Amino acid sequence: MGKNRLALHIAAVLAIMFFAFLAIGSAASTPSASSSASDSSQTISKGNVYQLEPDHKPFDALGLIWVTSVKKFDEKGMETYSEGGVVTLLLKEAQKLGGNDILNLRVDENITYTKKDIKTDNGFRTVTTKTITYTANALAIKYK
């Protein structure tokens, strides 16, 4: 009986630890900025290349086009600002050149985490926000 109760105590403590781990693990995290200053930021970059399949029709290459689009997220990860999708922006740029499609899409993604101390009723609180800057280029084409 004593052994059984001890097992229950151990199980209960383990259960509390497990749920505490769940609570901590589900918190939003950002890479810790290396600077010890209260306001700091860190950027992570990556690039992607997309080979778009052209229609089986002859086309003229009009040249490379570039666009930049920024998206901002608050500390909860909710989008607060967006300049739009890069593909749509590239198509608009292609249209300006007289084109009607794009090929060879390359997108650079720069994610910047910014830590900022904001003043609250209880003192200061660190708020981390995320800004994603997409820089994309593609070949504008015009189908004949």
Next chain:
Amino acid sequence: MMFYKHRLICLLYSVVALFTGGVCYYIFRDFNMIFSQIFKLKISFAHIRLSDNFITYFLKYNLCDGLWMLSGIFFLRFLWFYNPEIGNYYVIIFVGTALLLEFLQLTNYFPGTFDIFDIFTLALCALLEHCINYFFPFIRRQKWVKIG
């Protein structure tokens, strides 16, 4: 045998609440969480976009914590089903730990963002479990009295 069945129901509630909370996290959260870094999870359900209002905010950021809280309490009730006095102590410790972890987010040394609605949700779930725990035996007793 009757009590054994009720004990298993506690375990079932616990598993269902844990699973539902996990699914909510998996579907609705797209910001990188500590979990995704530890387990290298590719959590990306960005195509599920919820409009920004109080209910979706609650669903995304508060309900999951509340469900996990409920799951933990039910699991402790399952463990200490035949000794509810000790079970109550563990439930109090558990609820206290959950609230403490939430309040520690006010400091800069603890991950996460303090949210007063998290506190309300945790308290509400603890209260809900207390009501279930209190009223179910009460209804059962009433039924037995009628039968008797």
